[in-house]
Amino acid sequence: MTLLADPYASGVLKKEHHERLVADLESFARDAGIQPHWIWSQLPEDMTGSQLAYLRQFRKHASEGTSGLIILGKNDKGFVEAHMSAMAGALVRNFIRARVMTLGTVIDLLAKQEMPDLTCLLIPNFFLTASETGTIAPWQVNSLFDYLTYRQVAGLQTILYATDLGLLGKEYGLAFKRHIEVHYMQAKF
Numbered sequence: 001m002t003l004l005a006d007p008y009a010s011g012v013l014k015k016e017h018h019e020r021l022v023a024d025l026e027s028f029a030r031d032a033g034i035q036p037h038w039i040w041s042q043l044p045e046d047m048t049g050s051q052l053a054y055l056r057q058f059r060k061h062a063s064e065g066t067s068g069l070i071i072l073g074k075n076d077k078g079f080v081e082a083h084m085s086a087m088a089g090a091l092v093r094n095f096i097r098a099r100v101m102t103l104g105t106v107i108d109l110l111a112k113q114e115m116p117d118l119t120c121l122l123i124p125n126f127f128l129t130a131s132e133t134g135t136i137a138p139w140q141v142n143s144l145f146d147y148l149t150y151r152q153v154a155g156l157q158t159i160l161y162a163t164d165l166g167l168l169g170k171e172y173g174l175a176f177k178r179h180i181e182v183h184y185m186q187a188k189f
Helices: 015-023 025-032 049-056 079-093 103-112 138-154 165-172 174-183
Strands: 068-072 098-100 120-127 157-162 184-188
Touching: 015 025, 015 079, 025 079, 025 098, 049 068, 049 079, 049 184, 068 079, 079 098, 079 120, 079 157, 103 120, 103 138, 120 165, 138 157, 138 165, 138 174, 157 165, 165 174, 174 184
Parallel strands: 068 157, 068 184, 098 120, 120 157
Antiparallel strands: none
16 A cells, blocks of 8 residues: 655654565554554654653563553543554554554453464553443453453553543452552553
């Protein structure tokens, strides 16, 4: 497929470093679950300092005991989806296999035992209150907790969004909340 925009025009990608990436940009974007422009675009100016710090230190997190980042707060303007897409794009252009996936897709793939091998998984709708989207079944909560524990032990990174960590604890359980509090950096909108 022919790109309508020049991926080098923004200055984010450099031909000497990213030529292989640009040659197969559509495939890299598809694998990441994002639109191609996120790979060559600068990070949004409204990203929080915590989000930027997380990305800058990405390769050090596993060795320092950090399993990921949880973004907390109201997503009234749809920033979470854009920020996670931009973060995935930044990771991909740094040759890190990252993918944005919805919670429903993660649950379906876990049930089929078909989760892809990803260095970083980003879930933009990980926890929303019951009034926002409904709840998930207890077995799905257990499956998610097992999966996050597996990723933590394996040194893989996960970026999550939740409206409220306290409510997450009430819905998913205190052990789940404690796991996130202990192993994840936090960023607030």
